Amino acid sequence: MPVKIRTQVGIIGAGPAGLLLAYMLRRAGIDSVILEKRSRSYILGRVRAGVMEQATRDLLIELGLGDRLCRDGLLHKGFEIRFANERRRIDLSELTGGKVITVYGQQEVVKDLLAALEQENYPLHFEIDDVHLEGIDEGAPCIRGRGAEGPIEISCDFIAGCDGFYGVSRPSIPDGVLSVLSREYPFAWLSILAEAPSASHELIYAHHQRGGAIYSMRNKRLSRHNLQCDPDGAAKSWPADKIWDELEVRLNADNSERLPRGPILDRVITRMRSFVVEPMQYGSLFLAGDAAHIVPPTGAKGMNLAVADIKCLAAGFIEHYRAGRRDKLNAYSTICLARIWRVQRFSWWMTSMFHRFPDQDTFTAHMQIAELDHATGSQAAAASLAENYVGLPHSC
């Protein structure tokens, strides 16, 4: 016999999107249940994004999730851009009237959300296989899956598909409903997590004829760096010395600035793509986060976009259950997509500016340098870059 659960909102996926939605609904007195495919330890150990926008930080603090964020998060008032032997600093704070970014790992956000939910005995079911959705167009949605104790069945009013790019929610929508708009880039990132202090107290973005590089940190002990690489290459074809040497070349490090090296704890190659589906809703299913859109990570927007979606979605559910109205739920997709496209534009622009394209001619190379020169040399252009990098205001 399946375990049968009745709830108001069934949530698929315990990434930042699913956990934040569960937390916001719980605070508003709305019941939900999460089904997650992976184990608890797996989601806690998954190292991904690390740059938090001002609005994401403000929201988490407002929700009472700011203790560790304020204690351990690294506030950054600017970052550096290197290109063609130039080193230019973008003063984020000055250009945006005091806004900043916070370096605080996505896995720390997940840890904070999970701790807050578990403290209240929130029903979160891990290691659920074969999740599938039924009745999303009939007003009686149901999520079925299989856990260690057998089949599980969640009947609910709404389903939030927060199950990432490879989840089951988006493919459950009938063919022909969604418009899929995407772009694959002809390069990838080799990302490493290293037990080494950072040589710089701010992030460094580098454009180099050998490819882009980003030098960043997770905390005082761990650094996270990215190198543009061949999308079909293998991470193991990059021995540690080659990675550090290449980083030094692309960052144009001089002898006074040798990078501190240390054991590489993790190395992964991630393909780059831009991807959006429209609309983000079908029947009683609402998509949020990576389930609905992917940005190339150059703009550091993935987790921040997921948080922005959830703020709107939670507002919609709260309005529905408190006031019996669906205005915000009906507008969810339109409102989110307007902001998503602006963030897509910024991520695409940063990606185009910092990476070397395989078939790039000399004219394009000069255009990239001119773009970098303009973006960092004109006060107006730098202000636009900074406005987008610290993050656009939330729409809800």
Ligand SMILES: Cc1cc2nc3c(=O)[nH]c(=O)nc-3n(C[C@H](O)[C@H](O)[C@H](O)COP(=O)(O)OP(=O)(O)OC[C@H]3O[C@@H](n4cnc5c(N)ncnc54)[C@H](O)[C@@H]3O)c2cc1C
């Ligand atoms: C390798 C990698 C590196 C990244 N690095 C960066 C970065 O440096 N900077 C940046 O800004 N962004 C980065 N991102 C993007 C950022 O991490 C995502 O945008 C963010 O995780 C989105 O959160 P989410 O909750 O929407 O999706 P996810 O974090 O993907 O969470 C989805 C959850 O759903 C679960 N799930 C999937 N399928 C099912 C199923 N069938 N049933 C039940 N549960 C399911 C998954 O296990 C997962 O826990 C990276 C992403 C990846 C994949």
